[in-house]
Amino acid sequence: xxxxxxxxxxxxxxxxxxxxxxxxxxxxxxxxxxxxxxxxxxxxxxxxxxxxxxxxxxxxxxxxxxxxxxxxxxxxxxxxxxxxxxxxxxxxxxxxxxxxxxxxxxxxxxxxxxxxxxxxxxxxxxxxxxxxxxxxxxxxxxxxxxxxxxxxxxxxxxxxxxxxxxxxxxxxxxxxxxxxx
Amino acid sequence: xxxxxxxxxxxxxxxxxxxxxxxxxxxxxxxxxxxxxxxxxxxxxxxxxxxxxxxxxxxxxxxxxxxxxxxxxxxxxxxxxxxxxxxxxxxxxxxxxxxxxxxxxxxxxxxxxxxxxxxxxxxxxxxxxxxxxxxxxxxxxxxxxxxxxxxxxxxxxxxxxxxxxxxxxxxxxxxxxxxxxxxxxxxxxxxxxxxxxxxxxxxxxxxxxxxxxxxxxxxxxxxxxxxxxxxxxxxxxxxxxxxxxxxxxxxxxxxxxxxxxxxxxxxxxxxxxxxxxxxxxxxxxxxxxxxxxxxxxxxxxxxxxxxxxxxxxxxxxxxxxxxxxxxxxxxxxxxxxxxxxxxxxxxxxxxxxxxxxxxxxxxxxxxxxxxxxxxxxxxxxxxxxxxxxxxxxxxxxxxxxxxxxxxxxxxxxxxxxxxxxxxxxxxxxxxxxxxxxxxxxxxxxxxxxxxxxxxxxxxxxxxxxxxxxxxxxxxxxxxxxxxxxxxxxxxxxxxxxxxxxxxxxxxxxxxxxxxxxxxxx
Numbered sequence: 162x163x164x165x166x167x168x169x170x171x172x173x174x175x176x177x178x179x180x181x182x183x184x185x186x187x188x189x190x191x192x193x194x195x196x197x198x199x200x201x202x203x204x205x206x207x208x209x210x211x212x213x214x215x216x217x218x219x220x221x222x223x224x225x226x227x228x229x230x231x232x233x234x235x236x237x238x239x240x241x242x243x244x245x246x247x248x249x250x251x252x253x254x255x256x257x258x259x260x261x262x263x264x265x266x267x268x269x270x271x272x273x274x275x276x277x278x279x280x281x282x283x284x285x286x287x288x289x290x291x292x293x294x295x296x297x298x299x300x301x302x303x304x305x306x307x308x309x310x311x312x313x314x315x316x317x318x319x320x321x322x323x324x325x326x327x328x329x330x331x332x333x334x335x336x337x338x339x340x341x342x
Numbered sequence: 343x344x345x346x347x348x349x350x351x352x353x354x355x356x357x358x359x360x361x362x363x364x365x366x367x368x369x370x371x372x373x374x375x376x377x378x379x380x381x382x383x384x385x386x387x388x389x390x391x392x393x394x395x396x397x398x399x400x401x402x403x404x405x406x407x408x409x410x411x412x413x414x415x416x417x418x419x420x421x422x423x424x425x426x427x428x429x430x431x432x433x434x435x436x437x438x439x440x441x442x443x444x445x446x447x448x449x450x451x452x453x454x455x456x457x458x459x460x461x462x463x464x465x466x467x468x469x470x471x472x473x474x475x476x477x478x479x480x481x482x483x484x485x486x487x488x489x490x491x492x493x494x495x496x497x498x499x500x501x502x503x504x505x506x507x508x509x510x511x512x513x514x515x516x517x518x519x520x521x522x523x524x525x526x527x528x529x530x531x532x533x534x535x536x537x538x539x540x541x542x543x544x545x546x547x548x549x550x551x552x553x554x555x556x557x558x559x560x561x562x563x564x565x566x567x568x569x570x571x572x573x574x575x576x577x578x579x580x581x582x583x584x585x586x587x588x589x590x591x592x593x594x595x596x597x598x599x600x601x602x603x604x605x606x607x608x609x610x611x612x613x614x615x616x617x618x619x620x621x622x623x624x625x626x627x628x629x630x631x632x633x634x635x636x637x638x639x640x641x642x643x644x645x646x647x648x649x650x651x652x653x654x655x656x657x658x659x660x661x662x663x664x665x666x667x668x669x670x671x672x673x674x675x676x677x678x679x680x681x682x683x684x685x686x687x688x689x690x691x692x693x694x695x696x697x698x699x700x701x702x703x704x705x706x707x708x709x710x711x712x713x714x715x716x717x718x719x720x721x722x723x724x725x726x727x728x729x730x731x732x733x734x735x736x737x738x739x740x741x742x743x744x745x746x747x748x749x750x751x752x753x754x755x756x757x758x759x760x761x762x763x764x765x766x767x768x769x770x771x772x773x774x775x776x777x778x779x780x781x782x783x784x785x786x787x788x789x790x791x792x793x794x795x796x797x798x799x800x801x802x803x804x805x806x807x808x809x810x811x812x813x814x815x816x817x818x819x820x821x822x823x824x825x826x827x828x829x830x831x832x833x834x835x836x837x838x839x840x841x842x843x844x845x846x847x848x849x850x851x852x853x854x855x856x857x858x859x860x861x862x863x
Binding site for chain 2: 175214216305332334
């Protein structure tokens with residue numbers, strides 16, 4: 162009897178120590194759920210979700226503060242992926258946040274630009290280059306099409322155009338779906 | 343199965359061709375090759391205008407390096423790359439550049455691309471050429487550079503830049519070079535005719551490639567029904583005195599000419615998913631590519647022409663033509679006797695993997711191995727697509743051992759992760775499943791669409807990762823600037839001392855000024 166009590170206690174203490182050590186040794190710095198949500202979000206950094214970027218929105222979703230349907234660039238596919246990850250029902254995109262649209266990039270009309278640097282400060286991904294009183298230009302490969310540079314421009318010289326598809330990224334069209342499921 | 347030693351795969355790869363194996367699935371198709379093999383390859387006359395597309399390979403289109411009105415000699419580079427990722431485009435004959443315009447480019451997308459229009463002057467005059475005569479003593483690097491500068495791409499249909507493939511292979515270490523002469527798709531006979539008529543050039547190309555990658559031997563794989571070819575290549579090997587080149591006959595089974603399938607037949611090994619033949623120490627090249635390499639090295643002739651099979655019941659006199667790149671397909675059909683009365687469809691490539699062309703104004707490109715004109719009788723009448731009955735025929739014929747019916751379901755429901763897990767990327771788009779499907783489901787169309795989607799999703803992920811990094815970098819920068827400003831203000835404050843002493847000092851200085859004023863008065 163006594164032997165059983167001691168041995169169970171000893172095993173308990175041993176496992177307790179083991180778990181305690183493992184908890185310290187393998188501690189995860191940040192919440193992996195936030196990273197996984199962040200990986201799904203399109204990283205447009207546009208703020209249409211009412212959060213200052215994709216990461217803050219991911220944090221808000223993780224804490225249950227924000228619903229999953231506030232990201233227009235991610236669209237229905239993004240909402241579905243988030244719903245799958247979090248085990249909740251997909252919701253339709255909240256129209257208050259905007260509508261799903263084709264990807265765009267900003268183009269600066271370089272002749273009109275006065276070099277005020279306001280758009281450079283607004284760009285969330287540093288995709289605009291320029292200096293005070295000198296022409297600015299957009300690095301198209303790094304522009305996320307967030308529209309954030311449009312409002313600050315005092316001369317309205319920025320335009321959003323559909324993102325060009327390079328020749329080598331040509332893709333096959335979806336076949337006309339018939340009954341073949 | 344158990345405890346197989348680790349070296350076994352490499353040994354099997356080294357023994358390529360000594361024992362033949364089988365790949366899974368595949369189809370026995372009617373050949374329809376005889377009709378185009380009856381007359382020797384004929385050189386096609388130069389047309390009025392050559393339309394040379396700047397995109398004739400996988401990757402980015404070249405940039406035009408000539409301007410309208412410029413005179414060019416045969417072999418002059420007319421399209422180049424700043425980054426030198428893929429091969430250049432060269433002038434197929436001497437003449438004048440009459441325009442650089444958008445024109446159909448014989449691409450499966452059907453879209454137009456920039457073409458350099460050349461008006462031949464009829465002299466067909468070569469530029470200054472510098473052949474590497476002593477290639478057997480030349481450094482492999484010299485040979486690789488020549489292959490790169492000659493615009494050579496894989497002529498079996500994939501048009502992947504050869505220089506890229508060969509360089510990558512030479513860095514990984516290659517023991518065996520495989521020349522692919524197994525032309526398994528029905529109707530196409532350009533490689534067979536090449537092997538019959540120019541076996542010496544193929545053997546020479548094999549020896550040069552072997553030196554360029556440091557391979558010890560070469561296996562030339564041909565089909566068992568190509569009797570004349572076996573004889574011709576065997577004689578050529580003897581003439582060259584190359585003891586390390588073997589000609590191996592493989593049984594004709596579609597799609598045996600696929601790189602991965604051919605390797606499986608010759609070695610019994612599968613190229614790992616996402617891997618390359620170089621992982622097994624093998625390099626696979628088409629026989630026509632080897633000929634192009636031989637020309638480029640020993641004669642300094644870049645790739646400006648190719649053999650095109652013009653065949654099908656829709657042309658009057660099917661044959662093989664040696665055509666300059668950029669020749670309109672209409673001219674080739676004309677040389678093959680013109681269209682037969684019931685010609686109904688124009689296909690570039692074979693009946694299994696080719697794609698229909700909207701017009702015969704499309705030019706011959708480096709990828710154009712076959713121009714197939716089908717009649718009403720050849721085309722299966724359009725069948726209504728029926729639901730999948732899960733018969734499993736598609737899985738039985740799939741040479742890549744995939745489950746087409748499952749993939750089809752995943753792609754249609756947008757389940758991209760599952761389709762990736764089920765090996766969609768390993769689909770070679772051979773069309774066997776399409777052919778076998780009793781419900782007439784256009785499986786390959788779905789797989790191409792699915793593969794495009796996987797690619798564009800990967801691209802989106804790459805862009806998202808880049809944006810995330812930049813967003814985070816900007817955040818840290820802004821924070822750093824803020825912290826710096828705070829520190830500067832604090833420092834200034836400290837330099838000025840705290841508020842109380844400051845007031846006292848002001849009061850004292852005011853007092854001093856007043857006293858000075860008073861004493862002055």
